[in-house]
Amino acid sequence: MAPPAGQIRPGRYLAAFALIVAVLYALVFFTGDGKATPKLGIDLQGGTRVTLTARSPDGTPPTREALNQAKAIIDQRVNGLGVNGAEVVLDGNNLVITVPGEESDQAKNLGRTAEVNFRKVVTALPAGPQPTQPTTPPAQSSAPAAPSGGAKPQGRPLPAAEQPPSGGQQPPTSSAAPAPAQDPAAAVDPKAAEDIRKAKELRQSADPAVQQQALAQLDCSQADPLRGNDDPNLPLVTCSEDRTEKYVLDKVFLPGKEVATANAVPTPNGPGFIVELDFRSGGAKTWGDFTSANVGQRAAFVLDSQVVSAPRIESAILGGKTQISGQFNQQSATELANVLKYGALPLSFAASEAETVSATLGLASLKAGLLAGAIGLALVFVYCLFYYRALGVLTILSLALSGVLVYAVLVLLGRWMGYTLDLAGVAGFIVSIGITADSFIVFFERLKDEVREGRTFRSAVPRAWTRARRTILSADTVSFMAAAVLYVLAVGQVKGFAFTMGMSTVLDLVVVFLATHPLVVYASRSKFLSSPGLSGLGAMQRMGAAQRAANKVAATTSAKEA
Numbered sequence: 001m002a003p004p005a006g007q008i009r010p011g012r013y014l015a016a017f018a019l020i021v022a023v024l025y026a027l028v029f030f031t032g033d034g035k036a037t038p039k040l041g042i043d044l045q046g047g048t049r050v051t052l053t054a055r056s057p058d059g060t061p062p063t064r065e066a067l068n069q070a071k072a073i074i075d076q077r078v079n080g081l082g083v084n085g086a087e088v089v090l091d092g093n094n095l096v097i098t099v100p101g102e103e104s105d106q107a108k109n110l111g112r113t114a115e116v117n118f119r120k121v122v123t124a125l126p127a128g129p130q131p132t133q134p135t136t137p138p139a140q141s142s143a144p145a146a147p148s149g150g151a152k153p154q155g156r157p158l159p160a161a162e163q164p165p166s167g168g169q170q171p172p173t174s175s176a177a178p179a180p181a182q183d184p185a186a187a188v189d190p191k192a193a194e195d196i197r198k199a200k201e202l203r204q205s206a207d208p209a210v211q212q213q214a215l216a217q218l219d220c221s222q223a224d225p226l227r228g229n230d231d232p233n234l235p236l237v238t239c240s241e242d243r244t245e246k247y248v249l250d251k252v253f254l255p256g257k258e259v260a261t262a263n264a265v266p267t268p269n270g271p272g273f274i275v276e277l278d279f280r281s282g283g284a285k286t287w288g289d290f291t292s293a294n295v296g297q298r299a300a301f302v303l304d305s306q307v308v309s310a311p312r313i314e315s316a317i318l319g320g321k322t323q324i325s326g327q328f329n330q331q332s333a334t335e336l337a338n339v340l341k342y343g344a345l346p347l348s349f350a351a352s353e354a355e356t357v358s359a360t361l362g363l364a365s366l367k368a369g370l371l372a373g374a375i376g377l378a379l380v381f382v383y384c385l386f387y388y389r390a391l392g393v394l395t396i397l398s399l400a401l402s403g404v405l406v407y408a409v410l411v412l413l414g415r416w417m418g419y420t421l422d423l424a425g426v427a428g429f430i431v432s433i434g435i436t437a438d439s440f441i442v443f444f445e446r447l448k449d450e451v452r453e454g455r456t457f458r459s460a461v462p463r464a465w466t467r468a469r470r471t472i473l474s475a476d477t478v479s480f481m482a483a484a485v486l487y488v489l490a491v492g493q494v495k496g497f498a499f500t501m502g503m504s505t506v507l508d509l510v511v512v513f514l515a516t517h518p519l520v521v522y523a524s525r526s527k528f529l530s531s532p533g534l535s536g537l538g539a540m541q542r543m544g545a546a547q548r549a550a551n552k553v554a555a556t557t558s559a560k561e562a
Helices: 010-030 064-080 104-109 190-203 208-217 281-293 330-341 359-388 390-417 423-452 457-489 493-525 538-561
Strands: 047-055 087-091 094-100 116-126 236-239 245-254 259-266 273-279 299-303 306-309 321-328 348-357
Touching: 010 390, 010 493, 064 087, 064 094, 116 208, 190 208, 190 236, 208 236, 208 245, 236 306, 245 281, 245 299, 245 306, 259 330, 273 281, 273 330, 321 330, 359 390, 359 423, 390 423, 390 493, 423 457, 423 493, 457 493
Parallel strands: none
Antiparallel strands: 047 094, 047 348, 087 094, 116 245, 116 299, 236 245, 259 273, 273 321, 299 306
């Protein structure tokens, strides 16, 4: 039961609310970068959204554990790139990566299986018009072999790059590793599974005649159905990543799991960057033995079934350290190093959908969302002023205070938790305007009921608040529970809508209890604001007086008749 109006100290409530706002904005301006700007999502500032579809040789559905593991690895890769506001969402058997901002194109390479396997080059041909008989690999210039190795770049400017001296003769078969993409298989349509099976049958045959046939038929300009699904225990016919050369490769002699770390470092003897690899102890020995026994031969660094680089070994490379060199800048070298550093994905993925949203489109969407919110607020303001008069002014003021509170929380959530505001979130805030206004309407309608029963504005406030409070708490609880359930069950942008609606519902209670209620108490104590004509309650007083007079007449008539 609320205390009488005369015993309420609304100043304390308003002081508590002012203190909350002051603390929030002190954190906004004096922590982090000090900028009072929320982080914007891909819909508002532009960026890239990539949908990765799991691929497997046999089409069996992926396990939940494998999908969650893949999501965790891609999360680490995104964090390693230092991209703010990126999000990785598991949507059924797909992974949806959203990366806002100008550097969002990096998202397109995050789905790489990222196991670098080492194979011997048996035969190499240019990827252009084919001769009738394959030739031996053309000689390649390379830097003198050193513990870190180096070779002339062959790769394309970004992901494709050259590798240091590696390669060579008969590789030991005992150290071949299982392919990471073949453990848990992902759901894929039957046609894709059949394409993988046929590609493997032709391009991973141990028969030299079939290998030569596959080499002649291989078109490097086409998408590779075998990408990320090759068997390391079988030979492989494939292309270079820059599609300039194609190879017959022997089985894997050194698996990618033997790579301990990968780092992007400046090129020692010139501009650009290289990716430096360190092997584990077992991998370092295998690499040293192989390069010692195969001087003058070529080896291929194979990433996701494609040759990143295939230099010639000039001398033994000992010590467990080597390089992938090429036309890297700092960004592309860091990207590849982080993809390798955080491990291979347990599933093979293909980018089934890639959507680029321009900053111009995002700005237009933001303006449309703000316009919709402004129209909604204007309609609420007009209604409140027309229907509640002075109480309507308090409603407008409370909504403004709610906006101040929400904005500060948005900035801090973006700074501390990486929360990004997208169009779905803006829609959640627009819907929450109605939820917030509804709390005020419940309170004011109860207040009108009390005045209609014959109470003054001042005496009606505590009774109206006591009854309205239960309804407000019940309504906001239902709204919050609905938002929470939607957030748990939804994926992608719908989560943003649910989050902002739930957050606004909680902040609505703060505003109603600490601002709206004490402001109404102050109004009820003011002679000017509590006047019937200004408060909008005069009609309720006249209606109540007329109803009571009619009831009195009816009672008197009944008594006379009796």
